[in-house]
Amino acid sequence: MHHSLRLSLAILFFLPALSANAGDVKDTEVYARLKASLDAVPAIDTHSHLRGPSDIQRAIPRDPNSQRPLHSVLSWVWTRSYYTWAHPLPPWPKDDYFETWWTAAQKDFDNSRARSAYRSLLPIFSDLYGVDFETLTVEQAKELNARMEKNYVDPDWPEEVIVKRANVELMVIDSFIRPMQVRDHFPFTVSVCNVKWYINGFHPSEFKSGKGPDPYEFAKHHNLPVESLDDYVAVLDRIIAEAKKAGAVGLKSPIAYDRTLQFDWVPKERAEQAFGKPSSQLTPAQIKDFQDYIFWQTAVLAAKHDLPFQIHTGHALIPGSNPMNLVNVIQGNPRTKFVLFHGGFPWVGESGMIALKYPNVYLDSVWMPTLSYTMGKRAFKEWLDMFSSNRIMWGSDMATVEGTYGATVYARQCITEALAEKVVAKELREEDALRIGRQILRENALEVYPALRDRVKKSTDQ
Numbered sequence: 001m002h003h004s005l006r007l008s009l010a011i012l013f014f015l016p017a018l019s020a021n022a023g024d025v026k027d028t029e030v031y032a033r034l035k036a037s038l039d040a041v042p043a044i045d046t047h048s049h050l051r052g053p054s055d056i057q058r059a060i061p062r063d064p065n066s067q068r069p070l071h072s073v074l075s076w077v078w079t080r081s082y083y084t085w086a087h088p089l090p091p092w093p094k095d096d097y098f099e100t101w102w103t104a105a106q107k108d109f110d111n112s113r114a115r116s117a118y119r120s121l122l123p124i125f126s127d128l129y130g131v132d133f134e135t136l137t138v139e140q141a142k143e144l145n146a147r148m149e150k151n152y153v154d155p156d157w158p159e160e161v162i163v164k165r166a167n168v169e170l171m172v173i174d175s176f177i178r179p180m181q182v183r184d185h186f187p188f189t190v191s192v193c194n195v196k197w198y199i200n201g202f203h204p205s206e207f208k209s210g211k212g213p214d215p216y217e218f219a220k221h222h223n224l225p226v227e228s229l230d231d232y233v234a235v236l237d238r239i240i241a242e243a244k245k246a247g248a249v250g251l252k253s254p255i256a257y258d259r260t261l262q263f264d265w266v267p268k269e270r271a272e273q274a275f276g277k278p279s280s281q282l283t284p285a286q287i288k289d290f291q292d293y294i295f296w297q298t299a300v301l302a303a304k305h306d307l308p309f310q311i312h313t314g315h316a317l318i319p320g321s322n323p324m325n326l327v328n329v330i331q332g333n334p335r336t337k338f339v340l341f342h343g344g345f346p347w348v349g350e351s352g353m354i355a356l357k358y359p360n361v362y363l364d365s366v367w368m369p370t371l372s373y374t375m376g377k378r379a380f381k382e383w384l385d386m387f388s389s390n391r392i393m394w395g396s397d398m399a400t401v402e403g404t405y406g407a408t409v410y411a412r413q414c415i416t417e418a419l420a421e422k423v424v425a426k427e428l429r430e431e432d433a434l435r436i437g438r439q440i441l442r443e444n445a446l447e448v449y450p451a452l453r454d455r456v457k458k459s460t461d462q
């Protein structure tokens, strides 16, 4: 009894020291030094959905008849972020009063206080507007919205926020559709060629909805025949060549939103069975054969044109988006640079294993800290345990100017925190942590996407 009491007292005595050790790494000097240095790195954001200058100012949806805006700028920044994915936020109210929306939104915000999709946007308000979003009164929120509305119509605001405040030198944009026909660009953006549309090219009728670019129209315009599957692949080859000429720095496939990432190697004769037939005359297995064949051909073309192949993995259609599904394609195309997006979230260990095994695989942490900061930090630490640090990148994955700011600050913090924890645990020297942070934020992108090198003016230490 006496003995165990003494033990308890001893534990009590040492508890403060223990909890100080287990405290927040962000309170350490190591973190402060790393943070200051890494914040100064002009970052390269490898994936964003930011629209061009004129699109941004038209972004808030309007009532088609009355032209009444269907959001305030503040409600739009939240609505157009990942906050609203599978999570409610009240729509803009019919009475058009900001107060009505704000009051209705409070319950949803309360249910989201711990979510990374919520917390990643808080730096917008603290850094750009000097307010604490979590304690705003309705009057203060209204005033904040008025200040945001003013910035929204200022043509210099995007560059001010993204280049000057977030210190991003270049952003790689997925405009979803035709990279060679994006009408306007910011000087700090470059494009990728989104290739998801082409895997359904077995018949021209697949493109009649007008949702995506039509390779048959492209072929007509360029006087290319499309009589056979070989012809069709030659058209894709030309599309990619033209996209590269127009400035595309890579290929992008978000196909995990539409189907499984399991792509069989299909002999040409089998894929040919679908070519030239509308989907009504095809079985699902024949369509999959065709899609699988084209995906493999796209991987071959990516290597041919020296364009990294960005592939959305994880999330999306959950069954089928596990990056493990891609192992056969990766193994079969050793000359193709595969950039696995979102680190395969939540299969971050699996994607780490794939990168460990295949040197032509790069992991892009884009979106990961916004989905789960904790898992993001864990992933950075595990990946650095597993494979070389020159194969990890980051991206903001946002569509609004302010959202980009929040996601960038949040990602920088997550990367810095992971590195600082390794230094504090004596698993990494501080100078190496700094160098690795620079690689992830900037230098790896320049190495993986050679075309970006012509576009940068700053240096890492600037």
Ligand SMILES: [Zn+2]
Residues within 6 Å of the ligand: 047, 048, 049, 174, 397
């Ligand atoms: Zn995206």
